Amino acid sequence: MFxxxxxxxxxxxxxxxxxxxxxxxxxxEYGRAQGMDREELEELHYMMRALDSEYLxxxxxxxxxRSKKPKR
Numbered sequence: 001m002f003x004x005x006x007x008x009x010x011x012x013x014x015x016x017x018x019x020x021x022x023x024x025x026x027x028x029e030y031g032r033a034q035g036m037d038r039e040e041l042e043e044l045h046y047m048m049r050a051l052d053s054e055y056l057x058x059x060x061x062x063x064x065x066r067s068k069k070p071k072r
Contacts, residue, residue, distance in 0.1 A: 002047045019059055022052050
């Protein structure tokens, strides 16, 4: 359930100079649309923050690796 939610919510992140986190409002709106109660919403927020933090760390690491590669 959480990976499915993350996959859907990741499309809500802002892209500018880099990828930003999934907005709190998007997580809240998604949870309410799913009919979640307050406890379930809190768990959803917690899990989305955890997954999003790992995702963003992974993306930063990949960008750093790309920038270190010699250009042709």
